[in-house]
Amino acid sequence: MRIVAVDYRTARWTIAPTGAARGVRERSAAQLGVRDESGAIGLGEAAPLPGMSIDQVVDAERAFRDLAGRLPLVLDTPGHASAIADRITPAPAARFAIETALLAAFAQRARTSVASLLCTMPQAELDSAVVVDDEYEALVAVGSGARCLKIKVTDDLARVRAIAAAVPATRLRIDVNRGWSREVAVANIAALADLPIDYIEEPCRDAHELLATPLALRIALDESLVELGPDELSRALASPQLAAIVLKPTLLGGFARCLELAALAHRHGVAPIVSHTLEGPIGLAACHELARAVGADVPVGLGRPLR
Secondary structure, eight states, X not given: OEEEEEEEEEEEEEOOSSGXXXXXOEEEEEEEEEEETTOOEEEEEEOOOTTTOSSOHHHHHHHHXXXXXXXXXXXXXTHHHHHHHHHHOOOXXXXXXXXXXXXXXXXXXXXXXXXXXXXXXXXXXXXXXXXXXXXXXXXXXXXXXXXXXXXXXXSOHHHHHHHHHHSTTSEEEEEOTTOBOHHHXXXXXXXXXXXXXXXXXXXXTTGGGGGGSOOSSOXXXXXXXXXXOHHHHXXXXXXXXXXXXXXXXXXXXXXXXXXXXXXXXXXXXXXXXXXXXXXXXXXXXXXXXXXXXXXXXXXXXXXXXXX
């Protein structure tokens, strides 16, 4: 197929600063559209998350202009989408948007899904952890069928215990977003060890270094994945104390990089959990396709807040 047209725009929207979006009130994105000579259309979205992403919306806009300047573009295989993104930009969110748009156009022309382009048998249904802030939201989520809840935590361990007491048969995931010091992390992990917690996500800065320390609960790496070199990543994956890696294509640079990390995780018995960075509908839909391609027998991280 030949991509013959490219268009893009900037979008902004407000969000409720609760649950997964705690502390975030607005998001912005550069949205990309491509079209091939047959009329097949693909959409992509670059929505860098301030404070976490290493790139910005202006980087995506620059990349989309460069993409438009290289028309026409030939895609003979789905793998060419990643190769084109590689040539255009190193910016992770822009790479994700370009891959998404090109793959979506390829899938539309082939009358299939993006997930089916990436693997032979994508997962049909996804079970997702639901982000909750209190006992009421936990009860509502579990009453609606959730079997795993995610709680954003700072210093309020009592809130975790209250939620756990309200839904005692439900598995929990705790996301600290690097909010503890290393010493506090070790102490707090020990203090929560009696609860049904699958893992503590990013308990502190340089969380991978905790994997050399005896811990009462296993941990997960999220934004650390952007920073780890190959040797550090290999050591982390080999640790029995690493429960999961959280794959956010906006941060990591798209489908190809996330699929590579997922394969490494599977080889080490570590769960690859596809998640989002509060993207809009285009980016979130792409995250779902990635999660279907990765496959999982554990809940993914694509649950939206209940509001």
